[in-house]
Amino acid sequence: MTGPGSTTLTIDQALDLTVEVIASIAPDIADELPTLDRTIDLWEELQLDSMDHLNVMSELGDRTGVTIAERDYAGLRSLAAIADHLASATR
Amino acid sequence: MPDRELDRHDVFALPSLGADMDFGSVIEWRVAPGDTVNRGDVVAVVETEKADIDVEIWQDGTVAELLLEVGREVPVGTPMLRLGAKAPESVSTPPVQTPAATASAPPGEQAGIEAPLASPFARARAVELGIDLRGLSGTGPGGAVLVADVEAAAAAPTSEAIAPASTTSRRPEISGDGVRSAKRAEGMRRAIAERMALANRDIPHYQLDVDVDLGPMLDALERHNASLPIGERLLPAAMFLAAAASAAAAHPECNGTWIDGGFVAAPSVDLAVAISLRKGGLVTPVITAADTRSTTEIMALLKELVTAARSGSLKSSWMVDGSLTVTNLGDNGADRVHGVVFPPQVALVGFGRIKSRPWAVDGVVAIRPSSVRHWPPTIVRPMAWLAVAFSTHSLDDSNNRRSHDRPRIDHAHD
Numbered sequence: 001m002t003g004p005g006s007t008t009l010t011i012d013q014a015l016d017l018t019v020e021v022i023a024s025i026a027p028d029i030a031d032e033l034p035t036l037d038r039t040i041d042l043w044e045e046l047q048l049d050s051m052d053h054l055n056v057m058s059e060l061g062d063r064t065g066v067t068i069a070e071r072d073y074a075g076l077r078s079l080a081a082i083a084d085h086l087a088s089a090t091r
Numbered sequence: 092m093p094d095r096e097l098d099r100h101d102v103f104a105l106p107s108l109g110a111d112m113d114f115g116s117v118i119e120w121r122v123a124p125g126d127t128v129n130r131g132d133v134v135a136v137v138e139t140e141k142a143d144i145d146v147e148i149w150q151d152g153t154v155a156e157l158l159l160e161v162g163r164e165v166p167v168g169t170p171m172l173r174l175g176a177k178a179p180e181s182v183s184t185p186p187v188q189t190p191a192a193t194a195s196a197p198p199g200e201q202a203g204i205e206a207p208l209a210s211p212f213a214r215a216r217a218v219e220l221g222i223d224l225r226g227l228s229g230t231g232p233g234g235a236v237l238v239a240d241v242e243a244a245a246a247a248p249t250s251e252a253i254a255p256a257s258t259t260s261r262r263p264e265i266s267g268d269g270v271r272s273a274k275r276a277e278g279m280r281r282a283i284a285e286r287m288a289l290a291n292r293d294i295p296h297y298q299l300d301v302d303v304d305l306g307p308m309l310d311a312l313e314r315h316n317a318s319l320p321i322g323e324r325l326l327p328a329a330m331f332l333a334a335a336a337s338a339a340a341a342h343p344e345c346n347g348t349w350i351d352g353g354f355v356a357a358p359s360v361d362l363a364v365a366i367s368l369r370k371g372g373l374v375t376p377v378i379t380a381a382d383t384r385s386t387t388e389i390m391a392l393l394k395e396l397v398t399a400a401r402s403g404s405l406k407s408s409w410m411v412d413g414s415l416t417v418t419n420l421g422d423n424g425a426d427r428v429h430g431v432v433f434p435p436q437v438a439l440v441g442f443g444r445i446k447s448r449p450w451a452v453d454g455v456v457a458i459r460p461s462s463v464r465h466w467p468p469t470i471v472r473p474m475a476w477l478a479v480a481f482s483t484h485s486l487d488d489s490n491n492r493r494s495h496d497r498p499r500i501d502h503a504h505d
Contacts, residue, residue, distance in 0.1 A: 047367075055398075058321040061320075061321050067321075
């Protein structure tokens, strides 16, 4: 779903943006993000919780113009999954 | 130390930033002599064993003098700064001392305290054990008396026999973040362990668990969130806090503190919210008057507290004493938490993670036949364990027990 004001993002751009947003919301684990396996479950491995999840989705929505439905949160648990979702939503 | 009297009203002392805090050290001053301050302004960042806290001042005035050297660990109650009258035009204040010169005097002298320095916890323990603090030498910073000193004195035949030889100061290292966070993790573990050991020893605990079907609550939550932008959506955690707050208001015998052998009901429901820090440890900032707030308001405050806790910017006005603690293990946590009551409180509410489980609805539970593709929705429900740890101190008559037996989430709809 593309909202007003969303601009096209490549996968790499979406990945960079996701890392940046997670780092700003969870500064205590920011140093682990650049070297992180893109496919691992952020919530299991980095102990991000539902509050972080909500904040990340909210901030990504604001930054990209992509509206992320609540039912889509569940599948967006790795850097790769989030970046894919953003890139395809802005295409 | 000059013999100038410190007027109590003009001195701002290191506040207690939670019932488990005995010591703190200023790691950064945010004000300087001559600055005008208003109630609520952050005057310093104070490092405690558990977190760095932005300390807000309680009164208006002009900073006349900073009384603590950066990095020196002192007991709660040690004067931090002196205020002059709030009249910046007429500069008739006494000559301002340099902080370093002032801070070289022991904190006891600055404060004009006659009894020896002692942590609040040590004082309470001394009263309990009938120990006179004046007969003791402390092993804490600046010779302050610690709980361990009081207990050693109680165990020894005479207090003189156990007087420690030295008063080594645990001066904090501020040489780098790595050193500080390592010290922090160690201090946090020590503080929590000490507190929990005392709680387990002194509080007669019992636990009650209830398995709760959260279907109606989550349905209401989904309908509520559907029309809202992501940033305004509610999480189950906010519903749990709101539910705990309204239950606490309905059961005042669980909402308060056990002090000096008696229960004192709290005038409001001040929920201490356990927030885990990913690098280790736990902080418990407080949502005051939680029973008077909407779930939306609680959600906003919870967001603010979690963000502040994890970015190290908790404010002193949040680090007050709660009347009841709530812990929510979240979506990656365990199914049940059998908590330890945080003294001097008398109860702790723990919410386990939400999990889909088979559950009998209307007296029916079914085994899924292989020919049925999906679980009937009325049989698999989103369930969570609600566990409440009580101190027996929260029971003053048999009627209370009846109400404890049936804790329920009765705040499912905002």
